[in-house]
Amino acid sequence: MTTRQDCLALDASDPLADLREQFVLPAGKIYLDGNSLGVLPRATAGRVAQVVQKEWGEDLIESWNSAGWISLPQRIGDKIARLVGADTGELVVADSTSVNLFKALSAALAIAKADAPGRQVVLSERGNFPTDLYIADGLATQHGCELVLTDSPDEIGGHLASGRVAVMMLTQVDYQSGRLHDMAALTHTAHQQGALALWDLAHSAGALPVALKAAGADFAVGCGYKYLNGGPGAPAFVWVHPRYAERFRQPLSGWMGHAAPFEFTPAYRPAAGITRYLCGTPALLSMAALECGVDSVLAAEPLGGMAALRTKSLALTDLFIALVEQRCGGHGLSLITPREHTLRGSQVALARSEGAYAIVQALIARGVVGDFRAPEVLRFGFTPLYTRFVEVWDAVEHLRQVLTSSEWREARFHRKAAVT
Numbered sequence: 001m002t003t004r005q006d007c008l009a010l011d012a013s014d015p016l017a018d019l020r021e022q023f024v025l026p027a028g029k030i031y032l033d034g035n036s037l038g039v040l041p042r043a044t045a046g047r048v049a050q051v052v053q054k055e056w057g058e059d060l061i062e063s064w065n066s067a068g069w070i071s072l073p074q075r076i077g078d079k080i081a082r083l084v085g086a087d088t089g090e091l092v093v094a095d096s097t098s099v100n101l102f103k104a105l106s107a108a109l110a111i112a113k114a115d116a117p118g119r120q121v122v123l124s125e126r127g128n129f130p131t132d133l134y135i136a137d138g139l140a141t142q143h144g145c146e147l148v149l150t151d152s153p154d155e156i157g158g159h160l161a162s163g164r165v166a167v168m169m170l171t172q173v174d175y176q177s178g179r180l181h182d183m184a185a186l187t188h189t190a191h192q193q194g195a196l197a198l199w200d201l202a203h204s205a206g207a208l209p210v211a212l213k214a215a216g217a218d219f220a221v222g223c224g225y226k227y228l229n230g231g232p233g234a235p236a237f238v239w240v241h242p243r244y245a246e247r248f249r250q251p252l253s254g255w256m257g258h259a260a261p262f263e264f265t266p267a268y269r270p271a272a273g274i275t276r277y278l279c280g281t282p283a284l285l286s287m288a289a290l291e292c293g294v295d296s297v298l299a300a301e302p303l304g305g306m307a308a309l310r311t312k313s314l315a316l317t318d319l320f321i322a323l324v325e326q327r328c329g330g331h332g333l334s335l336i337t338p339r340e341h342t343l344r345g346s347q348v349a350l351a352r353s354e355g356a357y358a359i360v361q362a363l364i365a366r367g368v369v370g371d372f373r374a375p376e377v378l379r380f381g382f383t384p385l386y387t388r389f390v391e392v393w394d395a396v397e398h399l400r401q402v403l404t405s406s407e408w409r410e411a412r413f414h415r416k417a418a419v420t
Helices: 004-012 017-022 042-056 060-066 069-084 097-115 130-142 153-160 183-192 273-277 284-298 305-327 356-365 389-404
Strands: 091-094 121-125 146-150 165-171 196-200 219-222 236-240 347-351 371-373 377-381
Touching: 004 305, 004 389, 017 042, 042 060, 042 284, 060 069, 069 091, 069 219, 069 236, 069 273, 069 284, 091 273, 097 130, 097 165, 097 196, 097 219, 097 236, 097 273, 121 130, 121 153, 130 146, 130 165, 146 153, 153 165, 153 183, 165 183, 183 196, 236 273, 305 347, 305 389, 356 371, 356 377, 356 389
Parallel strands: 121 146, 121 165, 165 196, 196 219
Antiparallel strands: 091 236, 219 236, 347 377, 371 377
């Protein structure tokens, strides 16, 4: 059986251990919720202060040129591209994941229906993140299409083979279970059946190697505040394969997506390539914070980059699963995250038919921060940039104590907060 001393030894030999020093980590907390909100990089406060005090406070509007504000969406986009297998000039930072999904799915539907007018289906999964389904349902209605939802990954191929699917829209790592899709295989199947592939990278960008170009993906969107550590409400990103970048005038044709925004012409002329996916003026303070977060992930490049982070992620989640099964057996917990490495993201989800929410709240009160997802899921994210192996051991020990003492039954842990 693995001991706490064994975990300390793993930390001592961890080649990525020093990356933890990049972050502000409150004493007494074991943070296992980076899949919802990444922690604060130490560089962020100083960088945002510089933007506020010097670039805005002193240089004012000149900073659009002198500080390079105007090119931040592309500059940070090029950095994120290195993490998701895209090339320079193909990815841009803008808006929220939901807004970017609206843009990308609109583009995908217009292109798919132009190439094959008889295709009327947007295909996704019933368990996909709800905002993706809300956006897709609204767009499908606008385009005279139908949103079809599968109940199992095994059903995707059959639906694609129907010949009715215009766009397959999937999240690479399921937000609840942590199941990882084979992007390359599913994209290949979609293309064989004449459908386009749009991927949501919210729970994979910055957590595991992503290869958009190598997988042949057509469109992708992603989140800036989870594993990219960009801060609450950080801007998101959108990527379009170059073969489609010039084919569509995206529906939110704001001035920053214009070919020459400062000509102030009344007629819209889309910018070349991915820049046309910009809309309004970028949120500069949030952009500055996001760049610090992205840089914290890129700091792993000399140590093996995303491949090294993936190796540690799998080791952390393997350890958590093993320790829960060794020390928390008999308490009604069931693993819903796949055991197979090829099917697992960077989180572990446990189901319990009674008290799941209260158990999470009891853990948070002890300083172990995970989260709850309805109806009965305890969810724990493992960010290899800053999570230590001994923290995994300690987290499971707290979980064992909460369960064996029935501490979670206390009334204070059953009061529902607005955010779970």
